Amino acid sequence: MPCQNFDYCFNNNSDELRGDSRKKIAIVGGGNWGSAIACVVGKTVKAQDDVFQPIVSMWCRDSRKPGDTTPSIAETINATHENPKYLPGRRIPSNVIATSSLLDACESAHILILVVPHQGIPQICSELRGNLRDGAHAVSLTKGISSTSENDVIRMQLISEDIEKALGVECSVLMGANLAGEVADGKFCEATIGCKSLENGEELKMLFNTPNFRIRVTTDYEAVELCGALKNIVACAAGFADGLGWAYNVKSAIIRLGLLETKKFVEHFYPSSHHTYFESCGVADLITTCYGGRNRKVAEAFIKSDKPLHIVEQELLKGQSAQGPPTAQDVFEMLEIHEITEKFPIFTSVHKIFTGEHGEQELYDSLRNHPEYD
């Protein structure tokens, strides 16, 4: 490992041995959003080196095939301070040290920033289980919904709850109107932290907040996380509308009705949620995603072509995936179990367009005959 900070960065508990009480940060995920958040956190820890250790570790999956002798993503980031595959042209601060070893990145961290696709969470949690520092806590930037089965009854579960159960640490969430490239460029934006304990929430605010990345904290974590997940389904509907040549008024109706389906979903599964739809994670993230996000883009291309989804994703996302289609499927299954699909016509139609069961007319009807007009 050509990293001079290696010992400092990865030796578990070395900071206590040196009497260093500052918090150590690990980023789990080296994709587009993980690299962008590294640009933020690399700077904030340096600016607050009385509170945070100035070296941030960052785990990047080594996706090379056996025999591939090109550098891993982690090696490339450490050598060039750039992630040319997922965030080309943006400089990752040199105090962010990447590694392909998940344990090396995480086992001495006080705060874990989880920013991997939903599908990767179980494997990561299984590797980390029992290997974290006492008192560590996590924040999830991952979008999606999960489920759990008890006595043959399948019930809704948040990804942050999956993480808490698997790792035994408290897990907050960070969601917001945050297109990764713009965040990496230091352009102004906002985000919302949903936390269980305000103590951890405020610590996370210190970690992420900058004059150009404005953080608000709420304990309404269920709504924050579900806004982040469900907006990707609405963005697929917006992308279909764009691909079909529909207009501004229609797209605004999709965003509004999609927000109301999100609200209804949260109210159904988490009736105690006190609703934070006016936060960045709510209306703002929805707008950004429906106009500038990857799910919109993939959905637009999908409905305009005869290609299967995975081909469209390959062509547009360079190996990353859009979370909208799998989230739409997970949500549809949950709605079916609870026999409430008819209350969520946009969520339902998005899923069925990806499976080929619905076409343009059904999506249009899901708007015109929406239960909001009853």
Added chain:
Amino acid sequence: MPCQNFDYCFNNNSDELRGDSRKKIAIVGGGNWGSAIACVVGKTVKAQDDVFQPIVSMWCRDSRKPGDTTPSIAETINATHENPKYLPGRRIPSNVIATSSLLDACESAHILILVVPHQGIPQICSELRGNLRDGAHAVSLTKGISSTSENDVIRMQLISEDIEKALGVECSVLMGANLAGEVADGKFCEATIGCKSLENGEELKMLFNTPNFRIRVTTDYEAVELCGALKNIVACAAGFADGLGWAYNVKSAIIRLGLLETKKFVEHFYPSSHHTYFESCGVADLITTCYGGRNRKVAEAFIKSDKPLHIVEQELLKGQSAQGPPTAQDVFEMLEIHEITEKFPIFTSVHKIFTGEHGEQELYDSLRNHPEYD
């Protein structure tokens, strides 16, 4: 109402004399939005000719200069069923009969649809005063805010309240995510009616609602009207952001913070309002206007050029005007009187950019230092 002259009485009651109890509709205004709403209403009255008289009258201002022998807008619409100046390429139904005479259009109407710029309201109300049928009611599609002075105290007034006071008739409002061209084309969209009496609100819903123009009714008329007015200020901020090359995340933050300033404004001046920001007039109209509306377009062009506002408007709007700049001025004056400008940094900055007192940096700071982050 005492009968002043035979013609008036005859005209006013001619349908009753014929035993016709159906409601007669007049549209006051032949601009872009007036012509589009004529496309909707022309069809709905025909489809419900048991309830509404099938002929809709439409007043169009005769803006010809003395000596101009070209046809008036009203003559052109009656001859061609099109308004080539303000809504070219869309067919206005042939049962919409235009006239340059305001009294001819309105005096026998049961429902007046007022769709003229704010500046035109006083003159129109003064001409119509005392010349309306008993039991008539109005619906305003006009955007802006007004004020009234009592014992030297200036206080906030809605345009619908101006109309009610001037005409002595109940005035509802219709606002929503409704770009005129798309409405005229029959593309799907939504709108919100804010009414004082649900009886009139439901009658207006019958008049406007179609499978592709979906209406919801609420009695929260203050919030509905103010959402319609204030969104044009937010759209100017969005246009400035576009002109300055800012990004999706910033624009979403502008829309979210602008919605919160709108909410705060309504709460300050109408504390009993029960808030309808999730209706089409709220979040949806804001999004449409910030992406596809004329105020966004004018503001973008204004900040990119050295031209004065009226030149930019002339170049882009063919003689119509954007309501954002005068609304921003009216709102700023009201905020100053109430000494609350600092709670509304975006509204304030938009006004000051149009007057030349603010530039890019002040607008940016109005976001970064927004009181929502306190």
